[in-house]
Amino acid sequence: MTQVLVDSGDPIGHSDGPMVSVQSLSWSIGGAVILDDITLDVLRGEVLAIIGPNGAGKSTLVGMISGSNSPSRGRVLMSGADVTRLPSRKRANRGLGRTFQTSSLFAGLSAIENVRFGVQASARGALSPFRPASTPATNRRAHELLERVRLTHRASVAAGGLSHGDKRKLEMALAMARDPDVLLLDEPMAGVSMEDVPDLVELIRELNTDGVTVCMVEHHMHVVLGLAHRVAVLHHGRLLTVGTPAEVTSDAVVKQAYLGESL
DSSP: OOOOOOOOOOOOOOOOOOEEEEEEEEEEETTEEEEEEEEEEEEETTTEEOOTTSSHHHHHHHHHHTTOOOOSEEEEETEEEOOOTTTHHHHHHHEEEEOOSSSSSSSTTTTTHHHHHHHHSSSSSSOOOOOOOOHHHHHHHHHHHHHHHHHHHHGTTTTSOHHHHHHHHHHHHGGGGGGOOOEEETTTTTOOOOOTTHHHHHHHHHHHTTTOOEEEEEOOHHHHHHHEEEEEEETTEEEEEEEEEEEEEETTIIIIIIIIOOO
């Protein structure tokens, strides 16, 4: 496998408390326990990676944090405020952005049209058919977001015609339309060619350096170990451990449950 060399940088401080906190979070469906008593903080300013084998509950946990799923038990807090019963849109208004495993783009619209639509949808107040589809401010913001993810040169290309790597960048531009404080990334490298991975890694690092807290689900261990400040390991819906990349990779239980098959 091609190795991607990345550097997670110097340790960061977290003096203001967690941006997101899940407390005793559980979710069951049809008698099957998907998540079991998860307690985990996403610290201010960090990149937290959530890893684990298929079926561990990683995407379900991200869905609980974003509000697309409601827990059977437990709480979700954002900056200390309980948002457990708030829908996704209200959590987004509080500073939470998200991308998904599968593309949520409008394939027939150009890159700039997709971002313009995202900017319009992120505006405060109810959506209305009478809201102008394009204003100078909307256009300016859309171009700023495309520039931020380095897609200005692809502005007029239909989203369906972009490479997987460029689609991921475009999805990040849409997620950044509300200027989120926390960005949830669900397998951002999925389907991306190895040639495009370093650029995506650098983009995530830049967003984090600019002040965005990042919580990401990712299977590519060489990306996780170089990009994340901390790593949370899920297995069969339970949290095995949380620690620095060095701590996690040296944990005997983690090696037996997951890393032995991944590294």
